[in-house]
Amino acid sequence: xxxxxSLMRGDQQLTVRIDEHLLTLTQATALAEQxxxxxxxxxxxxxxxxxxxxxxxxxxxxxxxxxEAVYRQVFEAEPSYIDALHLLGVIYSxxxxxxxxxxxxxxxxxxxxxxxxxxxxxxxxxxAVASFRRAVALRPDYAEARGNxxxxxxxxxFFNKP
Numbered sequence: 001x002x003x004x005x006s007l008m009r010g011d012q013q014l015t016v017r018i019d020e021h022l023l024t025l026t027q028a029t030a031l032a033e034q035x036x037x038x039x040x041x042x043x044x045x046x047x048x049x050x051x052x053x054x055x056x057x058x059x060x061x062x063x064x065x066x067x068e069a070v071y072r073q074v075f076e077a078e079p080s081y082i083d084a085l086h087l088l089g090v091i092y093s094x095x096x097x098x099x100x101x102x103x104x105x106x107x108x109x110x111x112x113x114x115x116x117x118x119x120x121x122x123x124x125x126x127x128a129v130a131s132f133r134r135a136v137a138l139r140p141d142y143a144e145a146r147g148n149x150x151x152x153x154x155x156x157x158f159f160n161k162p
Contacts (some may be wrong), residue, residue, distance in 0.1 A: 125156035
């Protein structure tokens with residue numbers, strides 16, 4: 001059995017290793033959410049990043065059900081992890097479920113655009129630009145994202161002037 005996980009069948013759950021502790025996926029996600037609510041954003045991010053690292057490892061190993069469970073749980077707990085949503089779409093595509101993959105990709109494009117809007121409101125221009133660029137890269141004909149990108153680039157340039 002691999003060091004970082006074990007998948008147990010029946011009514012037992014997928015387990016992951018978080019900072020050398022074995023937790024169920026549900027426990028690990030709950031812990032991250034608790035940390036976020038307690039104002040411990042870095043600790044929450046650390047847990048989510050460990051979960052995503054585990055999921056991508058399982059994805060590479062073709063353990064698609066396991067990777068899907070983690071991607072889904074992370075995105076549902078913290079929608080700013082749009083890469084988890086995108087990777088869910090990749091899994092659907094790998095399984096041949098292209099309609100669901102397309103819906104996931106569409107959701108991913110919208111999530112990128114919406115996240116860019118949040119960063120714009122916070123005047124975090126580099127992050128806004130990056131989010132809008134991801135949306136445009138996924139769907140070059142997405143006029144709203146292109147307009148948002150242009151505005152974020154203008155604002156970034158304006159705020160970075162000496």
